Amino acid sequence: MSDKRLATIAVRTGIDSDSQYHAVVPPIYLTSTYSFPAFGEVPQYDYSRSGNPTRNTLADALSELEGGAGGVVTSCGTAAMNLLVTALLGPDDLIVAPHDCYGGTYRLFNTRANKGDFKVEFVDQSDQEALAAALAKKPKLIWVETPSNPLVRVVDIAALCQQAKEVGCLVAVDNTFLSPLLQQPISLGADFVVHSTTKYLNGHSDVVGGVLISKDAEMAETIAWWANCIGATGAPFDAYLTLRGLRTLAPRMRMHEENGVAVLEYLQQQAMVGTIYHPSLPSHPGHDIAKRQQKGFGSMMSFEFAGSQAQLEVFVKELKLFSLAESLGGTESLIAHPSSMTHRAMSDEAQAEAGISTSLLRLSVGLEDPRDLVADLEQAFHLAAEAH
Missing domain, CATH: 3.90.1150.10 (Aspartate Aminotransferase, domain 1)
Known part of the structure; x- marks a missing residue:
């Protein structure tokens, strides 16, 4: 965990990192491909779908702000959600989602469940009886949205994560409404944090993007592999604009x-x-x-x-x-x-x-x-x- 305060992380990530021309603000790497140093030598970056310096700088900043071990910047918030369920869930796995979640979240989970990709149950997560009944079914993942969209309902993240841990369930929290400056779900026990970076993180309504952050380093590598596999990663220019917006968060x-x-x-x-x-x-x-x-x-x-x-x-x-x-x-x-x-x-x-x-x-x-x-x-x- 960084010893810097959150506002400093948001402002300083990537600053003074250009070793070639010593630009204070890091450059945008718009390239789609990268030269291999020699035959048989695989460089850090080979193709921008799998890795890009600008996108990675943004991912590092957001991961540090959320106290995570690593993250993937995606093409939109829905892509971040889809990346998580694709990486984690199989046909027999259950996801428990809030009954009052964002409409796009409901559509994604409901449609994919109807296709047989996984199972979903929408419950009122503030109703302890309903939540206990859902947890008794041993779900693989609990999706939390707090404050919720649009009724800004609040779920006790720490209590829910403790209940989930008792049944071996992972927890992902959509933190879009607050940003890491006002809430850090990983510090409360969550395994994943998702943002639509389109919203407060970019802050200027001119970029569509998302991010999925993992508490666990090994899982961070897994979701990065899947992001490359299914092509969920975001564009470098969008990452640059989001990083620019983040500095004034x-x-x-x-x-x-x-x-x-x-x-x-x-x-x-x-x-x-x-x-x-x-x-x-x-x-x-x-x-x-x-x-x-x-x-x-x-x-x-x-x-x-x-x-x-x-x-x-x-x-x-x-x-x-x-x-x-x-x-x-x-x-x-x-x-x-x-x-x-x-x-x-x-x-x-x-x-x-x-x-x-x-x-x-x-x-x-x-x-x-x-x-x-x-x-x-x-x-x-x-x-x-x-x-x-």
């Missing part, structure tokens, strides 16, 4: 949280806002767990719109500083309607079971001036209230 996360607090305080005063979902609220399920295992509450939040469907549509349409879009974690603020957007891959029944209603809206609070964000929400609520 610490100040960005501070501002995301500050702006999130301002927006949250405003929402709590609005008549057209029903239940608000955010781990900082004492009424939020898992609030005490979040205080214990997280270093911050993050700036992702959702709320039930307490008006008609027509008023909801007016509210979303009239927003000027919250773009109606999927994804999250960029400098710009976004609003999403999970039922028809990020979670539309789930059936109506699955959405209902997960607690995703048609009145639910999800906010990714960006880095604009918080006074402008609040003013924008104010004018949109006012126009929605006037609509019939």
Whole structure:
């Protein structure tokens, strides 16, 4: 484990590593192939699908931030998930996943299970009876998403990892909503951490990528082998941009949280806002767990719109500083309607079971001036209230 603090790791990884021209910022290696030094001598890098210096620098930075032994940067977050289940699971193996996970996660696991690649069971992981029943089936892997997307529910990672260990089960945690600056699942007992690097790690909504990090060095080599085998690795230029974004992660996360607090305080005063979902609220399920295992509450939040469907549509349409879009974690603020957007891959029944209603809206609070964000929400609520 590094003795450097997380912000320093994010800023300094790769800096002053260029031995040829002594560039402070490491160069981008866009090459697809590499020369062999001599016949029969295999170099460290031979082909960029299997290894690339720029991509590896990013993987090293993210692995160090998460306290892992090694990682693989992939073409997207879904590719990182797919890499893990491909490397670990066979037709007779069971994965236990949250019933309220990201829609793309649900689609991937459900579709591959229906093909017979492995078995999957979606359970409410905060329900101890349901979780115990699932663990009694001796799963090979438990997939954890905390805070969850879109209801930001919190799971006790340390407790779940202890339960999993008792039945010989591995645990993977999707840490996308918080980043390693606010939560480090490996330190709580997890075996793997996954991120969609598209989100906070890159932070500028201009790159799609993912990463899979392993606590165990031998397993890190295994997933690297599989990443090369199935072609899951990310592009060097995308890795460069993500590494560039990573250098400002610490100040960005501070501002995301500050702006999130301002927006949250405003929402709590609005008549057209029903239940608000955010781990900082004492009424939020898992609030005490979040205080214990997280270093911050993050700036992702959702709320039930307490008006008609027509008023909801007016509210979303009239927003000027919250773009109606999927994804999250960029400098710009976004609003999403999970039922028809990020979670539309789930059936109506699955959405209902997960607690995703048609009145639910999800906010990714960006880095604009918080006074402008609040003013924008104010004018949109006012126009929605006037609509019939």
